[in-house]
Amino acid sequence: MIKKTYQIEGMECGMCAMRLQELEDMLPGVQTVEASYRKGEMVVVFDENLVNDGAIADGVVRLGYQVVERK
Amino acid sequence: MPEIILALITGLTTGGLSCLAVQGGLLASSLAHQIENDVAGGTGGRQPRLALPIGLFLLAKVTAYTLLGFLLGAFGSMIQLNNTARAVLQFAIGIFMIGNALRILNAHPFFRIFSFEPPAFITRLVRKQAKKSDWLTPVTLGVMTVLIPCGITQVMMVAAIGSGSPLMGAALLAAFTLGTTPLFFAVSYAAARLGSALEKRFMTAAAVLVLVLGLVAIDSGLNLAGAPFSISGLLSTNAAPAQVQTVAEPTAAADPNVLTIEVKNNGYQPNLMHAPANTALKLRLVSNKVYSCSLSFVIPALNIEQILPNTGEVTLDLPPQAAGTTLRYSCSMGMYTGKIVFDG
Known part of the structure; x- marks a missing residue:
């Protein structure tokens, strides 16, 4: 398991953070998603053998947001 | 409301x-x-x-x-x-x-x-x-x-x-x-x-x-806060011509030292009164079937906070005020306002 922080663009309120949590169900291998509208970022804990940065970024786009930078 | x-x-x-x-x-x-x-x-x-x-x-x-x-x-x-x-x-x-x-x-x-x-x-x-x-x-x-x-x-x-x-x-x-x-x-x-x-x-x-x-x-x-400037205060001043009938007519016939305010559901009438300076006055607040926050009457400068009956009358004592003083009153939510101007 690794933990990565992604800068997210397009969040317009605190509820968008909740929407991003859907990644936990959408992507096998994603364990937890903690997004923050205030910081404009999300912290993802995931199994790198099952899922990668690209898949996570695609998932974010499908939810209506953009990953702008990976920390 | x-x-x-x-x-x-x-x-x-x-x-x-x-x-x-x-x-x-x-x-x-x-x-x-x-x-x-x-x-x-x-x-x-x-x-x-x-x-x-x-x-x-x-x-x-x-x-x-x-x-x-x-x-x-x-x-x-x-x-x-x-x-x-x-x-x-x-x-x-x-x-x-x-x-x-x-x-x-x-x-x-x-x-x-x-x-x-x-x-x-x-x-x-x-x-x-x-x-x-x-x-x-x-x-x-x-x-x-x-x-x-x-x-x-x-x-x-x-x-x-x-x-x-x-x-x-x-x-x-x-x-x-x-x-x-x-x-x-x-x-x-x-x-x-x-x-x-x-x-x-x-x-x-x-x-x-x-x-x-x-x-x-x-x-x-x-x-x-009884501030001399507020948006609603400015609006009511600018709209003065439309409120001619609300300008104070202290109940001269009865007692010149009694000011009467009718408390309505949507504010106070009149909302601008002129009163004599340096004179102790009575302020009569008359309400009739009122169910709004106008019943919670405040005069911040005098520290007056008075809850009025839905229907009834309450009389408050106003101490003598210097000429040129303006006493502002409002409901306790600051929504409905009015003022008494003391003339020399």
């Missing part, structure tokens, strides 16, 4: 939208199983039975928020110690609202500090509930929306605290959530989301409404 109507309009026109994306999505996903079952069972092309669960969800939501408004109003009444505290609270509410409006308008990332974020475990709990498919789910989800209030709802919650009355708090949140209901019902029923361009336009309108509410709150704070 105007605040309740504003809350209803905010909900009706725009307030629902900021919650819709998430709450509507939750409801739609909880209904998905229902739709699948109906389709599998063959409903003969009829619409799946969606109206009932959506109705239950909305009923639970309105009930939960009304109760929340009652509790917030009660909390507000406990922390409202005196006139000064109320003025400070109104200022704080005004700043919160204006900050939120600027946040929605994306004026600067700084304004994001005005947004509350529910902790991840709560949002996770709500999301899990949405995946269940029993009839209780819409009701539970409706109640749970209290845990995930959207931006505009948060503004209304703060306004409920500021009302300082459990009933007013309940009325504000009930009006707001009821206002969001038609849009919510329509969109959930269509199980579709508005185009993002349209949603953005609605949100801009919401921000402007919140900005207006914020200015009203700050204006109320100014009135409560």
